[in-house]
Amino acid sequence: MDETYMKNAYDKIIACENEIKKAIIGQESLIRQVLLSIFADGNVLLEGVPGLGKTQLVKTIAKVLSIEFSRIQFTPDLMPADVTGTNLIVKKENQNVFQFEKGPIFANLVLADEINRATPKTQSALLEAMQEKTVTVGKETYHLPQPFMVLATQNPIENEGTYPLPEAQLDRFLFKLLVDFPTLEELNQIVKLTVSKGTPDIKPQITGEEIIEIRSAIGEIPIADSVLEYASKIVMSTHRESEHAKKVTKDYIVTGASPRAAQAMIKTARVRAVMEGRFNVSFEDIKAVALPALRHRIITNFEALSNGITPDEILLQMIEEIPMI
Amino acid sequence: MKEKQIIQYIKKARTRIFTHRLIHLGAKGVTLGALFALVLQLVAFIIPFYYVNVASICSIAIGFVAFILYGMVTRLSMKQAALICDSKGLKERVITAYENIDKTDHISLAQRNDALATIKKTPLKTILPFQVDKQKLLFLLGSVCLVAILAFVPTKTKDYAEKEHKQKVVAQKEIKKLKDAKKELEKISDKDKETKKVLADVKEALKETKKELKEAKNKEDVKKATKRLSYKMDQAIEKTKNKDVAKALNDIKNVLDNSSSKEKEKLIEMAKKAEELKDKLNNELSDKEKKELSEEMKDLAKALDDEELAKLAQQLGENTLSQEEMEQLQASLGEASQQLANQAQEAGSMSSSSGSQMASAEGNEGSVGMGNGSGQSGNSGAQGNGQGAGAGQGQGQGGGMGNNNGAGQGGTGWNYGSNQGKEDDSSAGTNGDMVTIPNKQSNDNLKGNKNNTGSSYQTQSNSGLSWTGNKVSFGTVYSQYKNNAYKKVSSSYYPASMQDLVKIYFEGLNQ
Numbered sequence: 135m136d137e138t139y140m141k142n143a144y145d146k147i148i149a150c151e152n153e154i155k156k157a158i159i160g161q162e163s164l165i166r167q168v169l170l171s172i173f174a175d176g177n178v179l180l181e182g183v184p185g186l187g188k189t190q191l192v193k194t195i196a197k198v199l200s201i202e203f204s205r206i207q208f209t210p211d212l213m214p215a216d217v218t219g220t221n222l223i224v225k226k227e228n229q230n231v232f233q234f235e236k237g238p239i240f241a242n243l244v245l246a247d248e249i250n251r252a253t254p255k256t257q258s259a260l261l262e263a264m265q266e267k268t269v270t271v272g273k274e275t276y277h278l279p280q281p282f283m284v285l286a287t288q289n290p291i292e293n294e295g296t297y298p299l300p301e302a303q304l305d306r307f308l309f310k311l312l313v314d315f316p317t318l319e320e321l322n323q324i325v326k327l328t329v330s331k332g333t334p335d336i337k338p339q340i341t342g343e344e345i346i347e348i349r350s351a352i353g354e355i356p357i358a359d360s361v362l363e364y365a366s367k368i369v370m371s372t373h374r375e376s377e378h379a380k381k382v383t384k385d386y387i388v389t390g391a392s393p394r395a396a397q398a399m400i401k402t403a404r405v406r407a408v409m410e411g412r413f414n415v416s417f418e419d420i421k422a423v424a425l426p427a428l429r430h431r432i433i434t435n436f437e438a439l440s441n442g443i444t445p446d447e448i449l450l451q452m453i454e455e456i457p458m459i
Numbered sequence: 460m461k462e463k464q465i466i467q468y469i470k471k472a473r474t475r476i477f478t479h480r481l482i483h484l485g486a487k488g489v490t491l492g493a494l495f496a497l498v499l500q501l502v503a504f505i506i507p508f509y510y511v512n513v514a515s516i517c518s519i520a521i522g523f524v525a526f527i528l529y530g531m532v533t534r535l536s537m538k539q540a541a542l543i544c545d546s547k548g549l550k551e552r553v554i555t556a557y558e559n560i561d562k563t564d565h566i567s568l569a570q571r572n573d574a575l576a577t578i579k580k581t582p583l584k585t586i587l588p589f590q591v592d593k594q595k596l597l598f599l600l601g602s603v604c605l606v607a608i609l610a611f612v613p614t615k616t617k618d619y620a621e622k623e624h625k626q627k628v629v630a631q632k633e634i635k636k637l638k639d640a641k642k643e644l645e646k647i648s649d650k651d652k653e654t655k656k657v658l659a660d661v662k663e664a665l666k667e668t669k670k671e672l673k674e675a676k677n678k679e680d681v682k683k684a685t686k687r688l689s690y691k692m693d694q695a696i697e698k699t700k701n702k703d704v705a706k707a708l709n710d711i712k713n714v715l716d717n718s719s720s721k722e723k724e725k726l727i728e729m730a731k732k733a734e735e736l737k738d739k740l741n742n743e744l745s746d747k748e749k750k751e752l753s754e755e756m757k758d759l760a761k762a763l764d765d766e767e768l769a770k771l772a773q774q775l776g777e778n779t780l781s782q783e784e785m786e787q788l789q790a791s792l793g794e795a796s797q798q799l800a801n802q803a804q805e806a807g808s809m810s811s812s813s814g815s816q817m818a819s820a821e822g823n824e825g826s827v828g829m830g831n832g833s834g835q836s837g838n839s840g841a842q843g844n845g846q847g848a849g850a851g852q853g854q855g856q857g858g859g860m861g862n863n864n865g866a867g868q869g870g871t872g873w874n875y876g877s878n879q880g881k882e883d884d885s886s887a888g889t890n891g892d893m894v895t896i897p898n899k900q901s902n903d904n905l906k907g908n909k910n911n912t913g914s915s916y917q918t919q920s921n922s923g924l925s926w927t928g929n930k931v932s933f934g935t936v937y938s939q940y941k942n943n944a945y946k947k948v949s950s951s952y953y954p955a956s957m958q959d960l961v962k963i964y965f966e967g968l969n970q
Contacts, residue, residue: 137569354566358554360542413570414555416545459542 137413143348144408147173149339150198151409156334157194158187159327160320166409167311167426168195168285173408174401175349176308177264177284179249179299179430186313187324188287192245195285199345200338201242202279208252210295214259218269219276234271239263242279242342246286250296257303260284264306281345301389301433308398309423310430312446355404357415362400364458365420369396371452372432382451386438391431398427417458424453461575462560466537468578469557473540475587477530482589484526486599492522493602500609507620512610519603547586552577622677629681630672637669637688640711657699661708664691941965 147169154165164180168191171178180188189205196203206217219237223230238244239260249257263269264284269276286307288299304310316324327334340348370378373390383390403419410419429445438448496515503511535543541554556574559567644658644665664687671684692712699705944965948958 136565137572140566140569351566354564356555356559356562356567356570358551358558360538360554361551412550412552413566413573414551416550416552418550459539459546 140351140408140413143351144411146340146344146348147405147409153198153336153339154191154194157327157336158191159323160316161187161191161313164191164311164313167309167423170402170405170409170423171309172199172281172283173345173349173352173405174308174398175281175283176398176401177286177306179304179307179310180285180287180313181290181310182287182313183291183315184289186315188313189245189247192243192285192287194336196243196245197336198339199243199342200340201281201342201345203243203245204238204241205245205247206238207247208249208256210251210253212252212256214256215271217256217259218263218271221272232272234274234276236276237269239269240276240278242281242283244282244284246284248289249286250288250298252297254297254300257297257299260286261303261306264303279342281342281349304430305392305394307430308402309426311426312429352404352408353401355407355413355415357400357404360459361403361415361417361420364417364456365396365399365403365424367456368399368420368424368428368453369393371456372428372449378456380452380455382448382455386434386443386448387432388435389433391428395428395431399423402427421453425449461571464575465553465556465560465571465578468583469537469541469544469553472544472583472587473535473537475583476535476540476543479587479589480535481527481530484530485523486595488522488524488526489519490522490595490599490602491526492519493599493606495522496606497602497609500606503620504609504614504616507616507623509620509624511617511620515606515610519606544583544586547581549574549577549581549586626675626677626681630675633672633681633685634669637665637672641665643707643711646707651701654699654701654704657695657704657708660698661692661695664688664695937965937968941969 151165151169154169155162158165168178168180172195180191182188192205193203206212215237217237217239219235219240221232222235224233225231226233244263246260249260263278263282267278267280267282269278284307289296367378369391370376371380371383372387372395373379374384374387376383376390399420400415402423403415406419406422407413407415425446428449432445432449434443434445434448438444495518499508499511499514499518502508508514537557538554541557542551544553545551552570552574556571559570641662644662668684668688671687672681675681675684689712692708696705696708696712699708944961948961953961
């Protein structure tokens, strides 16, 4: 994996990004962050009101990456077996035997649509798959196909009949991305694109194998000690009992981010560096990925809630106070 | 090769940052020092502080040095320098390349190449320019200039501080001599009971004088203290029967009095120089002479008490005088020599009261302080003020009280003689107290108690101020003084009551 290979990897990632942009109008930052997560081997939680193109985005990504895609619509009556699969009794050579029937999770890219509508039991069925890339049914453990990633969506405004994701599951998501409402210009383009007869022709830009190779190459991108320390400092600053804790942390954060947050930041920062045409991680990369990597990993207190202070506001203020040098 | 280039780049950056930082820190140090100096200067307007200028300079220098030292101690490491370069838009390429300088894998090599390419595009001059913060620079210059201006602003407090300092210096010198004297006293061996008592008295006197000197507020206090000591020493010498001890005490006394004679000699010398300078001013001066004149005038300025005269002399020393000012100086030099003569005579009077030569005379007291000077009229019609500083002769006559007639002759020396006399009265045998007639106005320590011993002695100094001059009668001097005083009184604004006072004073003198 020399310089030329890295440049090719860069070209491919950028090609994927540009192809996705054909079908998704606006949301450039969102597209970039989803790609960061995919090439960093992570799962993404997309949060936004209905109709902003979350599902469309995931579908487009699946096309561009030319990988196996499956969609699970989470509902309150969805059972874990509906996600992971189940053992069925089948007749085989005049004998009744159990045979595992794979669920929709056995795909490269799984869209867990409206994940917060399912019960915690069903939500938990995804835990092992997201972290270990395996599924255990009965005594058997099945490996999920590679690459594997879960892109889940949730609606922040409809709280009735929903089950907020437990912290343990939230931590499994590399990024939590907020899908913003498009601007007027973007909306105009979206309307033009969707109401016309012709839909954009999305072509696959990369294969699953190539994704795995690029992930491996990106993992070798060097990172300076000071940059690594900066990422760690950010995570430490989210803990109110830490010596690095800032005032805003002590005021509003109850529980800080886990070490997975630091890992997530480093992994995604590496991808961002490659996407920026560099072979090293910068402070800027860390700052860029800090918010999506941390916002779902901290728990704010009632004071923050009552004052309407979002985790993003807390994190932004906190990051500004952490010196880079 | 590429590794070396990266390291070289970081080294250059570090040197550049270091230099830049030193300049900034130095400027910051000077600014803070100047601010502190400014505070000192302002304080010196209210509280007398003689060393304010020295302290101001020191504070600026200390500020500068301290900050420079801090800058040198906290010199950046290579990593820090690399990080600073990266913060200027290199996006951590340099630090990453530096940290992975030994790695040879493909990604590290690619990263190094990328870093090198970026470095070549961004020279250090562009990312680390030597910038001068104009506001800070102006603030620095402003504060330093303000300090300099304030340092040269004359104020009464500063004058007072200077006088106080001079006083302290004199007092310290005297105290040092006292300490030496005490040491000498310790050396005296072979002490009998009487000698021990005398020595104890002398020690006590030294102690008292030391205390007085420490508390002295002006020259007069110092003079008084030394005079009293001198008198006590004389008494001690007289009391002691041991010749060796008397000799030792006399030696100590000579040492204690030595400075006044030195001071006197110096003043005589200065007065002579003033006269010579005045002569020179009448003639054309060569460059060499001008240079000499310049130096001499600077010395003169230091020695003069009169501020305006000193300032004038100082200006001449710096060759900045105009023709008009030259004429003014010429006239003033006469006054200078007069003033110096006065000072010398004053010193002479001190010396005379504690002179080493002692002679006794029946029913007669007196001291001779001699001051004599010659005056020359100025060139360009300027009034020559050179009156002869006359020989001061004090004569006292025994008869119940110490009498001091300051029969001044030829000028200002007439009442500087101090007297040490013992009244001669054979009917009783008690010793008389010291009678001193200090300078013109003060007679607060006049202690002429009547005694019955009937003996008196006179002291005479041979080292008084005595350079050649004309002997002038009292009447001539009196009339000159009176006329000058009347003229000044009538030409300037004085309250009528004060004018009368002057007239009454001179009329009283003539009676």
